Amino acid sequence: MKTQTQYLLRNLVIIMALCLLFITCTSEKQLEELVQTPGEETIVEEPVQPEEVAAPLPGLPADVAGYTQWLKLNAEPIPPAGGGDPHNGTKNVYVNQARETIAPDGEQQFPYPNGSIVIKEASRPGKDFIGLIAIMRKKEGVDPDHNDWEFIEYVRSASDAEFREIARDGVCWGCHARVEDIDYVFTELE
Ligand code: HEC
Missing domain, CATH: 3.50.70.20 (Cytochrome P460)
Structure with missing residues (x-):
């Protein structure tokens, strides 16, 4: 009887540990996404430099x-x-x-x-x-x-x-x- 309870408890601990790991991983992933998304957007939204108009050749209007x-x-x-x-x-x-x-x-x-x-x-x-x-x-x-x-x-x-x-x-x-x-x-x- 004692062994069976111990066995159950151990399983429970393992399951909880796994759950914790899963939650941590997911939130880390979400966190990564959160961190990455604005970064990516910044790159996309970087203002496009207007094409530079070359200076006129010397002596030309x-x-x-x-x-x-x-x-x-x-x-x-x-x-x-x-x-x-x-x-x-x-x-x-x-x-x-x-x-x-x-x-x-x-x-x-x-x-x-x-x-x-x-x-x-x-x-x-x-x-x-x-x-x-x-x-x-x-x-x-x-x-x-x-x-x-x-x-x-x-x-x-x-x-x-x-x-x-x-x-x-x-x-x-x-x-x-x-x-x-x-x-x-x-x-x-x-
Ligand atoms: C003896 C003939 C002749 C005289 C004189 C001449 N052109 Fe032309 N021009 C041409 C021909 C033919 C073209 C076509 C492109 C080529 O073959 O060079 C041309 C092309 C041009 C072009 C480009 C647009 C187009 O017509 O195809 C400009 C601008 C131009 N000439 C300006 C002038 C100016 C300014 C003068 C006077 C200072 C002048 N030309 C005198 C024959 C002449």
Whole structure:
């Protein structure tokens, strides 16, 4: 009889010990979760840093800063056109408009909206820096004879040099008038 009671008591002790262990484990787990959850949330909620707008290349106007993040019209770099190429080099053309704005149904619409800036960068043949920047800015009333585009071009001869203006407007119209029907801009959205 005595042994049976002892046996029962021992079992009870073991069961209680197991229960205690279970409770401790569970609460520890909950505690861990409690500790972990806010930590994880902090990581997720960490404020996303706004994409930094690169400073304008030296000598260029501030309104073209960060232009390489604009919409690129050409899919592949435009190769040098050889001898008579006025903007000799490997070129990319960007515009400060969204694709949906200038091509609402997937097809490009003309003219470009007022305030548009089209910019062409070129690295000269054999050079690995941008040596030419040509800009077309659409400003209402500035030149109604040329769809209100202001044309201006800058060049530099070294990667650490400042850009300087080389030509504007009249020099540019002759060629660009060839594409008057698509608002004077040769490169179409690809
Ligand atoms: C001899 C012809 C010619 C002259 C002059 C010329 N351009 Fe261009 N321009 C082009 C062609 C062709 C393109 C198309 C891209 C390419 O092949 O370089 C172009 C492209 C551009 C682009 C990119 C948008 C587009 O039309 O594709 C800009 C901006 C530009 N030119 C500005 C100027 C400015 C500013 C001047 C005057 C300082 C000028 N251009 C003079 C022929 C000319």
